[in-house]
Amino acid sequence: MxxxxxxxxxxxxxxxxxxxxxxxxxxxxxxxxxxxxxxxxxxxxxxDPYVQETHKRGLRSRAAIKLEQIEDKFPFLRPHMRVVDLGCAPGGWLQIASQKIHLNKNKGAALVGIDLLETDPIGGAEIIVGDITEPEMIEKVHHAIEGRADVVMSDMAAATTGHRATDHLRTMGLLELALDFAIEVLSEDGTFLAKAFRGGAEKSLMDRLNLHFEKVRHIKPPASRAESVETYILATGFKPLPPQESDQE
Ligand SMILES: C[S@@+](CC[C@H](N)C(=O)[O-])C[C@H]1O[C@@H](n2cnc3c(N)ncnc32)[C@H](O)[C@@H]1O
Incomplete structure (x- = not known):
């Protein structure tokens, strides 16, 4: 070839x-x-040296290296954590996360991946095939990790159309869905990592991120191609909001 x-x-x-x-x-x-x-x-x-590294290390995706680079710079995956990976196929992020949280040694660690597509098994991880917006998905995740998550990460991407504005809207739509999901499943002080597009989040989305998290960073890992508009949002220190009066009625 x-x-x-x-x-x-x-x-x-x-x-x-x-x-x-x-x-x-x-x-x-x-x-x-x-x-x-x-x-x-x-x-x-x-x-591409990262494609070569991906093959050499037996990683399932080049994206795995991006997660590793983000994590190296701002470590947020620790042993025994409970982690949810939205849009996990083919499983590169799951590979990195399972090592970082010592999934094989268990001791409370849990890893759940969700994707529309099938993902080959990762020892100890629960993989759910489906759309993250399915009504029963949050319940399934709570059940799988036996409680709330320390980290929700999303590398979800829609098939690109080549039409810039459409692709931007779709990716930012998925980011918004991932944030909704994270708010439902994260535990206090939890971390949210999600793919975004350059130009970052819209003001309303930034406002929501700032409302729910102590610190919000935009990160472009070296393995994310310079010419790509892709970037990542890392939000740490999740603050669950007190229930509204109307929720209590
Ligand atoms: C870039 S890939 C993820 C790569 C993965 N992080 C890895 O390292 O192997 C994006 C994935 O998001 C998934 N996806 C997009 N929309 C989704 C949705 N609504 N629910 C679940 N998965 C979704 C796609 O099926 C695709 O597999």
Whole structure:
């Protein structure tokens, strides 16, 4: 599928070197027969050090490295925590979280992943196939972790349309759903991590985040491509609101 160019030697029928900017060395074969956008995607994958690291370490997704980088900078996953991962397939975040919370040693640790798609099992984790908005989903999570969660994280993404405004709205819609979910299941002082788009959250969403959390940060981990509008929101110190009078009636 791919070949490695020898340094310093011109390659390809054009005689041009395949070594491009940033030390790129690999190019897909049959370039002319493919559309240029898919060529660019394949070329980027072949030369992406994080894709290579993903394969080398047996991680299920490149996204796993993003979580690890966010966590390295602002550690929030600790042994024996109860963690919920929204949009967990194929399971890269679950792999990282299960190590950080010492899931295999148990001692109170719990990990639940939810996705529309099937996810291969992760030892000790409960995986639920379904939409996070299904009415019984919150109850299922409470049941699985036997109480409230220390961390709710969401890497949920909708299939992109290529239409910027639509994609932005969809991602921010999922962020809002993830926040609703987190408010229902987090325990006091809990942490919420979620994928967002650059430009961050809308003011109303930021207001809700600030109301419910002590600290809200926007983070762009190095593995999140610079040209991508993707960013992450890390909100710590969950403050459950006292029930409203109307809720008590
Ligand atoms: C970028 S992937 C997650 C990758 C994952 N963090 C990993 O490391 O393997 C986004 C996932 O969100 C899921 N998703 C999108 N909307 C969802 C919803 N309403 N309920 C559950 N999962 C959803 C998609 O099915 C998709 O698998």
């Amino acid at each position: 791919a070949r490695q160019a020898k340094p310093g030697k011109p390659k390809g029928s054009s005689g041009r070197s395949y070594r491009g900017h940033a030390g790129l060395t690999m190019r897909p074969r049959n370039m002319r027969s493919r559309k240029s956008s898919s060529n660019r995607w394949i070329e980027r994958q072949l030369n």
